[in-house]
Structures are given as structure tokens and as C-alpha cells.
Amino acid sequence: MNQMSWPPQVPPPPPMPVPPPMPVAFSGSRGEFFDLAKRGAALELVTLGFYRFWLLTDIRRHLWSNTLIDGDAAEYTGRGKELLIGFLVALAILVPVYLGYFLIGLEAEHYQAFASIPLVAFFYLFGQFAIFRARRYRMTRTVWRGVRFWMTGSGWIYALQASLWGLLMILTLGMILPWRAAALERYKMRHSHYGDLQGSFEGRGWEFFKRGWWLWLLTPIAIYISPIAPFLYAGYKAIEWRWWLSGLRFGGVRLESSLPKSALIGLYWKVIGWMALLGLVFAVYLALCAGLVASMSGEGLTEFFKTPELMRSIPLLVLVGLGYLVMALAMNVVMRVYLTRDLWVTVLGSVNIIGIEAAANVAARGDLANALGEGFADGLDVGGF
């Protein structure tokens, strides 16, 4: 209104989309994400978990499209249907693999009891393959300024590297973790591209170790004094995020992060607080259910609790199962709001980009990858964003 009442003396500047001063910004509202997570959890309950593919897609679409880099928002072009198909294909491959695993395990056990345990290593390899391929899927669905990210490289070579490093991890009691992370990240980034800009990773294992060496010393203590474990984990994640972001390069574009070590502690404690609260609510609910069922059975309350009847009543079991499911989904919502959305925003707020001009005129390249890796990751329960 104000603008309109003062006729401008000079022709007003065209309403150009003014790039915000921050190199990286997040424009999504927390309420919107919360609604998305709530609705997704409800649909997951109704569909017995099948909705997970679409929920995951919706979450990524929200986060990507609200992430503005140099004033332009990214975009996630993956769809839930692709994840479902990836899952089904992975299933078709995993079922015979599981069967073969069973038969080989049987042969191994024939010679020596529990000789089949080393075969678990095979699934570790498979899991690493899944992680690589899932990353490739996500990258090729990430678009910024009309140009997509893409990836080359071989999932199996990556899996082999990751497994060998994993072996070293066991031998060195985890001390080698920073160098493992650096080596694997180098492989992943070397094969990542934005248009014709090739990615690279400049983080050094030594830098990671320098910032976080005390974590290794404190971890054994945390096993005995569990309240310090969330502090340690939050510290570790913060150090890892900062180190990882600061090592990312795409051509001449360099990332930098100033995430303090304590940045994530609050988030983890909030999650723990919610978990405790939900656990309490669940306990009260259990007590109410037991009381209700006991009063329905017509016996005295104390008598009902004395008999093993309590554990055998079918209505009670159904009520408990339902309550448990609702609680699990509520925890899911909590985790998604704090550990996905809030973490994303916190980490993003710490990022600075240097030399973004190099991304001003990048030629589009690269093809889409399929969602098989995501399917494997889902089937094998190995994480990813």
C-alpha cells in the first residue's frame, strides 16, 4: 500500500528476484514439514508401511525445493513410484540371494558349527553397494538451475573398498574411521558431477582426526556413563558434518562449514526428551488398557493381575499392539522433525560457498540412474537420506 501511495519519480526497478545475501538459505516452514511428517505417519499406519516410498519422496521434495543456493532453489525430481519399483526389483534379486545364502550357510555349518557367520560379510558388501547406488539415484534426481547432478563410478568397486576399510576398522578398533571416511568420500565425490563440473573431495582424514580424537578416548567411558553418550554422538556428528561439507568441491566451487561442535547437542536431547515423554504416555496407556480389560473380564482387579490371564487376553494384546504402533509412528515423526528437518536447517545455516560464479554457466550432462540401490538399501536396512 505504501509503495502505491507514493508515485515514484524514477521508473521503479523491475521486480527482479533479488538473490538473498546468504549464499545458502532455507525457506521452508517448520509447521509445513510437521504436517507433512504427521500426514505421512498416518498414511504409513494405514498402508502398513507401504507409504514409506512416497513419504520419503515428499520429505526430500520439501527439503530440496526449500534449499536456496545463491538465490536459486534446488529441486528433487524423484518420485515414490520409482522407489517402489526399485524396491520390487531389489526384492526379486534379494530373494534368490537370501536362498543361496541359506544353502551355502548350510554347507558351511555342515563342516563346522557356526561356520556360516562370516557370510554376513557378504551382506555388508551388498549393503555398501546399496549405499553407493542409492546415492547415485538421489544425485541424479537433484536439479539446480535446470541442470542435474549425476554420478559415474562402480558400486561394486566402492563396496569392495568400503569392505576392506571396514576390515581395517575392526583391526584398529575404529581409529581408522577418519581415513576410511576420507577415502570413501574421495571415491564418491570424484565420480560426482554437476553438469560438466566434476566433483572432488579435499577433506583429509588427519583433519577429521584432529578435531575429534577425544571422542575415541571418551567412547569407552560413555559405555559406563550413558548420559554422556548423546553429547558424544552429537559432537561426533557435528564434527563429521563440518569436515565433510568443508571438503566438498565442484569444479571451482568450494564449500565451507562453520558448524560448532555443540550445534547438534540440543537436537539430540530434544529427541531423547520426546522419546521419554512418549514412553511415559505409552506406559500410562498400557496401564489404562490393562485396567479396562480387567474390569471387562468381571474379576477383581488384583485377582486379574495375579493370574497369567493378563498376558493371554486377546483384546489386551490387540490394544497393546495398536498402541505400540502409534507410539512407533509418533517417534518417527519426532525423529523426522528434529533429526531430518531441523538438522538439515542447522547444518545448512553453517554453510558458506566460495566461487559460486563457477556454477553460473555450466553445461548440462549426465543421465538418470535407476532406484535399484534405494531398493537394496530399503531391503537391507542400510541408511541414507
Added chain:
Amino acid sequence: MTMDSDAPEISKTPPANAATYFDGASSRRRAVTLHFADRLEISDHEQTLAVWDYADIRRADSPSGMLRLGCPTVSALARLEVRDGALASELVSRCARLDENTPGRRGVAVIVGWSLAAAVSIVAVVLFGLPLIADRLAVLVPEAFERRLGDVADSQIKTMFDAKACDDPAGQRAFVKLVTAIRESAGLDTSVQSGVLSSPIPNAFALPGGRVYLFNGLLAKADNADEIAGVLAHELGHLKHRDSMRGLIRDGSTSFLIGLLFGDITGSSALIFGSRTLVTSSHSREAETNADGFAIDVMHRLGRPAKPTGELLLRVTGKEGKGLSIISTHPLSEDRLARMSREDRSASGPPLLTSEEWRSLKSICDGKSDPAKKSDPAKI
């Protein structure tokens, strides 16, 4: 379009129709102007960069406060970004099929519907299909494979319980005599292997491929040969019905399908475990009841009473209370005793073991220190 006559006179179209365009071939950001002709014309100064059919324009994800459009028929990734509200609503009103690719309510309903259909069919397969399949498949599994499975389970169990086979010669003779009598009456061939293992747990079990093991702990709790004979007959019943093979096929596929169904709801593993327990234990109870029936028949054929076995079970588990739990793998000991008493006949045949043989069987594990002080309930 203009309703506000007081609005300052700004130069006609160009600035008001300003938008940002990415052509999908490079990341170059272009300030463009839009012309609403019979198609949407996107131009940079005088040069027309793209012409989009209104019917082909689709909405793309965007941050709040911005309309982002694409035209998949022309270029997969070309994007037009509009921040001006009036221009955005003008575009939305012209592009009739803007939201055609967004799933919306209808898409969600389709997902929910098919998920429920998948859930119903998985549950139906678990409840009705798998038992049938397991029954058919179990008989098709080659003996050799089953024996191999048995070998594996055998070495695992011996490692797990740290159990060794007892081989006191007199006890072994008595055991063989007892097993042979039951085996012949049960109509099983000589491939059945059996033995007593030194473990304080009062239990006995059958493994795939024809192996029956008795833990010493059960012998210690038994008062006479008939009690043990009934237990062995019960285990041979499992062998005869190939229950372990059936159980393996059924439980394995049940876990797999239920795991598939619940998938990724965090913390659902407890639920998966719970529902699997419900399903598999109901089958297991059925198998146990059948094996009990088999044991009763065998004991009758031998002219021996079945009731002592029921008494032994009750002695081992203690009173289990009333009502059948839907999560128990075995029927209640009381009910099993009641059934065995109901169908009991008085002894008409000779005792299966002499009292001398019974004593040596009891001490087959060399009279190790009292093995049955504190123990788990039997799973027989």
C-alpha cells in the same frame, strides 16, 4: 486486469511480465519476459528462447512464494520461475493441466487401496497358503537334504548347550532297547538316530533328518520308563510328520513375508516378532497336539499307559494356569495330561524296561552332580 486506477503508470508489459528462465541445457540464469500469445513465449529481449503449449506446462517443486514451471514435452529440466503474484495467477489460470502430474488425493487413495490389498493377500498367504505349501513341500524335500539340515542343527545344539552324548554302556543298552520298541511300534525305519545328551535342561527334541535327543535333565525328573517312553514317542511323532521341515519352511517364509509387509516403520521389528510369534505358535501347538495323539497311539499299541507322560510334563513345567495363551508354542501341560488321562488304558503289555534297566538308563550320564536343580520349562 488492472483494477486499481490509482496505480502508477508503469511501462506497459515488460517489467510486469518478468521471470527467470533456465533452459535446461546450461545453468545460466536468464531474466526473461513472457508473452501470452496462443502459446507461452519466453523471450530474452527480442530473442525468443522457448515457446510452450499451455496444455503441456506442469508445475515443478518450488520454495514458498515462487511459482516454478516446466514443460516436459520440450525439455525435461527447463524451468521458468515466477515470483510476481499477479503474473503467477495469470499463468495458473491459463495452464489448465498444471497439476496433472501431482498425485493429489486420488493418488494417495490408490496407494492406500493397493497397500491394503497387498497386506490382505500377504496375511491370507501367511495364514492359509503357507501351511498348505509347507505340507506339500516338506514331503518333497529329499531325505539327504533334510539329514544335512539335521547335521547342522545337531552341531549347533551341541555347541550351544555344551552337551555331550552320554555313553554309559548299560544305560546305552537300556536306551536302545526303549527306543527300538517305540520306533518299531511307531512304524519308523532304522535311519532314526537317538541319544541322551548331558544337559540339566529337562527337555527332548527331534531334529530334521531323523534325530531324537533326550536331555539328561528330563531323565532325572522321570519316575519310570513309561514317562520317558511317551516323551520319545512324542518326538518320533514329530519325525513321522516331518514337523521340523514343515516348520522350517513355514516359519522362514512367514518371517520373510511379515517383514516385507511392515517394512520400514521404525521399531516395527518388535511388532514383526510379535505377529510372527502369534502365527507360528498356533501352527506349533497344532503340531504338538498331533504329536501327542501319535504318542498316545504308540503307547497303546505297546500296551502301556500314556498318562505317566502327562504327569512328567506337569512335573516339569508346573501348573500353567487357566486359559490357552495364543502365544504359547505348546498346549498347556494340564490339558495335555487331561487328554492323556482321558484316552488312557491300563497297562496290558509287559513293562518296556526292567527296573534294573531303568536304573542304568537313569545313570547313563555317569551320575553327574544333580543336574536338575533349576531349569527351564520343558519344550517337548
